Amino acid sequence: MSMSFTVQSNIRNYDVFIQPTPDFIFQLAQQPRTCFVVDENVWKLYSATLLKDLPASDVIVLPINENRKTLETVQELYDKFAKLSAKRNLTLISFGGGILQDITGFAASTIYRGINWIYIPTTLLAQADSCIGSKTSLNYQGYKNLIGTFFPPIQIHIYTPFLQTQEDSDFYSGFGEVIKLHLMGGELNFRELVQHAPNILSRDPDALLQSIRTSLAVKLAYMVGDEFDTGRRNLLNYGHDFGHALESTSNFAVPHGQAVIFGMLASNFVARNRGLLRKELADEIFQELLLPSLKILPTSGSIKPEVLISAMKKDKKRTGDLLALIMMKNDFDFVRVNDLALQEVTDALAECKIVLGL
Ligand SMILES: NC(=O)c1ccc[n+]([C@@H]2O[C@H](COP(=O)([O-])OP(=O)(O)OC[C@H]3O[C@@H](n4cnc5c(N)ncnc54)[C@H](O)[C@@H]3O)[C@@H](O)[C@H]2O)c1
Ligand SMILES: [Zn+2]
Incomplete structure (x- = not known):
C-alpha cells in the first residue's frame, strides 16, 4: 500500500492520504466554504500548534463522549450549519476519533441530502479501522449504533503524530x-x-x-x-x-x-x-x-x-x-x-x- 490509495465505493470512490507532514492542514484551511468540527479534546491540545491555521470563526468545537453519539448532538450541528451562508456547497472537515467521525459523518450525510465531508482521524482506532468503510452510526435509547448511514468522506488524511497525545x-x-x-x-x-x-x-x-x-x-x-x-x-x-x-x-x-x-x-x-x-x-x-x-x-x-x-x-x-x-x-x-x-x-x-x- 502506497502513501495514498483510493477506496472503491458504490457511493463514490474516496482517497486516503497518509500524510508525512502537517502541511495538508494548512491546505485544508485555505479551502473556501468550509466548516471545521473539532473534537474538544483535540482542539485543547492542538489549537495553538497543528490546528493553528484553521480560521477560528469557522471552527465548531464539539465536546464528545459515547453518550453524545445521538441525534440531539447531530441537531446541534444542523442548527450551526443552517446559519452558514454555504448550503449544499458546504464542505465539512472534521478532526477527531471514531465518535466524532460517526457524529459528523451522519450530519454530513443527511444535511441537504449530503455535503462534502473530509475526515482527519486523530485516534488509533479511527486511523487503523473506522476511517474507511463508509459507515456512520448513532446510538439510540441505549442501543449501540442503531441509527446510521453509508456515507464515506471524500478524503481521509492520516497523520500519525496525533496519536502521541492519546490517553x-x-x-x-x-x-x-x-x-x-x-x-x-x-x-x-x-x-x-x-x-x-x-x-x-x-x-x-x-x-x-x-x-x-x-x-x-x-x-x-x-x-x-x-x-x-x-x-x-x-x-x-x-x-x-x-x-x-x-x-x-x-x-x-x-x-x-x-x-x-x-x-x-x-x-x-x-x-x-x-x-x-x-x-x-x-x-x-x-x-x-x-x-x-x-x-x-x-x-x-x-x-x-x-x-x-x-x-x-x-x-x-x-x-x-x-x-x-x-x-x-x-x-x-x-x-x-x-x-x-x-x-x-x-x-x-x-x-x-x-x-x-x-
Ligand atoms: N463508523 C465506523 O465504521 C466505526 C468503526 C469502529 C468504531 N466506531 C466508533 O468509534 C467510537 C470509538 O472511537 P475512538 O476509539 O476513536 O474514541 P473517541 O472518539 O471516543 O476518542 C477517544 C477519546 O480521545 C480523545 N481524543 C481524540 N483524539 C485525540 C488525540 N489525538 N489526543 C488526545 N485525545 C484525543 C477524544 O476526545 C475522546 O475523549 C465508538 O463510538 C465506535 O462505535 C465507528
Ligand atoms: Zn469496532
Whole structure:
C-alpha cells in the first residue's frame, strides 16, 4: 500500500492520504466554504500548534463522549450549519476519533441530502479501522449504533503524530481493533504483530504506521464486493458480538476496542469448545496479545451471562431468534454461526472470569 490509495465505493470512490507532514492542514484551511468540527479534546491540545491555521470563526468545537453519539448532538450541528451562508456547497472537515467521525459523518450525510465531508482521524482506532468503510452510526435509547448511514468522506488524511497525545486507555482501545484486523489478516500478520506490539504500544512512529497500513489493507480486503455489509464484511464483527453487548452493559465504561478484546477472548473460548480453534493457538493469542492489551477489565456484574445475553439480543446485526457469533478457526479463517447456545455463552464467560481473575 502506497502513501495514498483510493477506496472503491458504490457511493463514490474516496482517497486516503497518509500524510508525512502537517502541511495538508494548512491546505485544508485555505479551502473556501468550509466548516471545521473539532473534537474538544483535540482542539485543547492542538489549537495553538497543528490546528493553528484553521480560521477560528469557522471552527465548531464539539465536546464528545459515547453518550453524545445521538441525534440531539447531530441537531446541534444542523442548527450551526443552517446559519452558514454555504448550503449544499458546504464542505465539512472534521478532526477527531471514531465518535466524532460517526457524529459528523451522519450530519454530513443527511444535511441537504449530503455535503462534502473530509475526515482527519486523530485516534488509533479511527486511523487503523473506522476511517474507511463508509459507515456512520448513532446510538439510540441505549442501543449501540442503531441509527446510521453509508456515507464515506471524500478524503481521509492520516497523520500519525496525533496519536502521541492519546490517553493510554483510548490508545489501548484502538489497539483492540488493530489486533482484530491482524488476526483476520492471517497467521503472518498475527506473528508480525506479536513481534512489533511492544514498539506499537510505546508509540514508535514507524511501528505505528506499519500497523495502521496493515490494518487498513486487511479491512479493505474484507470489504471488497460487500461494502453494504450483507456477507463477508460481516466477519469484521469478530469480537463485536460480545463486545457491543459489554459496551452497553458497562454503560460504555469499557471503551469500544477494549470491549472487542474481551469479545475476541470470549468468542475464542466458544470456538475452542466447539473444536474450531486449537487450545495452543487460543492460549498464544490470549497470552501474547489479548491479555497484555486488556487494560480496562469488565466488572463481573457486566458480564453475567443473563445480562450479556440480553444485551446481545438487542444487537442490530441479529437476523433471527437465535444468537449469532463470529469465531476464529485454526487456519485464521472466520466463520459466523447462528446457533449459539446459552450454555456455550455461560461456559465461555465462566472461563473469561477465571483467566482474567474477575
Ligand atoms: N463508523 C465506523 O465504521 C466505526 C468503526 C469502529 C468504531 N466506531 C466508533 O468509534 C467510537 C470509538 O472511537 P475512538 O476509539 O476513536 O474514541 P473517541 O472518539 O471516543 O476518542 C477517544 C477519546 O480521545 C480523545 N481524543 C481524540 N483524539 C485525540 C488525540 N489525538 N489526543 C488526545 N485525545 C484525543 C477524544 O476526545 C475522546 O475523549 C465508538 O463510538 C465506535 O462505535 C465507528
Ligand atoms: Zn469496532
